[in-house]
Amino acid sequence: MAIVYQRSKGLTDAEQHFCPGCTHGVVHKLVAEALEELDIIGSTIGVASVGCSAFAYNYFACDMQQAAHGRAPAVATGIKRVHPDCAVFTYQGDGDLAAIGTAEIVHAAMRGEKITAIFVNNAIYGMTGGQMAPTTLLGQKATTAPQGRNKEQHGSPIRMAEMLSTIDGCAYAERVMVADPASIVKAKRAIKKAFELQLAGAGFTIVELLSTCPTNWGLTPVEATHWLKENLVPYFPLGVFADRAEQKEETR
């Protein structure tokens, strides 16, 4: 019998801890498949962060480092400078990348650090139990915003892909979602492109993936995918915000 589908070689056999219906597992799969298809599992070093992504070092088959909260882009910088021929990626959530780690991600982009940030935006702190994230929508309830996020008190959610796209060193910034088969296929294309551009030396690359957190959103997995499309996508539009693939040539 022909094998039509199997677990990516980019993943280990470790049992993942994610809640039922959570799309972290999908994003892990997409990154792993991209590494496998580019044949770079053996020359990739990943950086896990803090949050639901904390155990990523057990799940990816490539070499991995675990970083302090928000510091993954700095750790990745250290790795990339030592191993410039390796692909280096960070795997970060919205609390990690868009709150505590804003300085690190902005300056990694500013330096045009040749790394790829895989940014999982599910508009909530998952691991710690549903606190408000910088990407939590106005009116969206969280354990630290029990009446819903209020603009007066906490401001409006931050759009990281757009913000980073304004930085010259950012070679590629795209926002995708993992909500249905078609969007998942597109998401993988974006991840693969980001790695390809990194390997071509174009600069900093980021793929922001709108994801679900059924547990902390208080929704079933199916309801969560609908909620994502109806609420997250209007505020966080999908698309390519920076594509400076030719940047390297231009600056020569």
Added chain:
Amino acid sequence: MAKELWKGNEAVAEAAIRAGCRYFFGYPITPQNEIPEYFARHMPEHGGVFVQAESEVAAINMTYGAAGSGARVMTSSSSPGISLKQEGITYIAGAELPVVIVNMMRGGPGLGSIAPAQSDYFQATRGGGNGDYRTVVLAPATIQEMTDLTQEAFDIADLYRIPVLILADGMIGQMMEAVEWKKPKPRKLPRKDWATSGTKNAREHNIINSLFIDPKDCTEHNKKLQQKHDRITQNEIRFEETMVDDAEVLFVAYGTTARICQAAAQKLREAGVKAGVFRPISLWPYPEQALYACANRGSVKAVVCAEMSMGQMIDDVKISLSGTKPISFFGTGGGTFPTPTELMQAAQDALKGV
């Protein structure tokens, strides 16, 4: 080899390059700016990498990433900046990474002053970060000694997979002294087969990590770290004794203060007072037994602990001497330093008190 005149900050950077350090991540802060500046100028000549980070926090985490990738790597700062690095240092200790960190101490607390001080002793030896961890702390008193200890620091870091802190002060960083570049004694160092360098599809993946979510695993990890700390305590204690054989009053001081104490002890002897100096070089592990033996050799009547702080190392002096000798303290914090005259008076007062 001929002696050369070197500024402390530049000498420690050159010593690191000579020790094979090829990666430096830093952030400006006075009085250590010549360290990143020296690396910025000279790393390219050696095929090395200098990155000016966006913060001390980022710099220490870049250091983590590079050390985890198998490189010899250094970062440096001064007191407030070292506070910012504490998070990274505990992660480096937890993940067992070899890293060398330089702290050219200045006055505190807070922004304090930019003048030389020794008020980060607690932070350096007790750990400013969370958890049960240790950093090896080496405290040079001269620029020559700092260059010698830099090679040692990298070797100790690699040998035990532990962060090593070179704890000096703005005085040592800013002044110039004669340096003779010595060939270091070679140590047999373990291969870094744990580093992330890409599996090349030839081995299981390597993981650099300080997270042990199962408390049983975390307890085992802590036991393993403790065994390592015990080995270091057995093997890496350093100290220097000056004129202690018949000393009646014994100064205990490190770094810059120890040099001033040595001058004071000499002058006391000229005035007929038998004074000596015990100088810990490794502040962790602390030379507890050696200090006990030195102070309890029979002649010592009084011990004077002197620091450029309001009294921090004195805790270790008290622990070491376990109540066997009267201990007095002379300290000056915030960026000023004791004069030999003040120290002579402190020694004479201590002798009068017994």
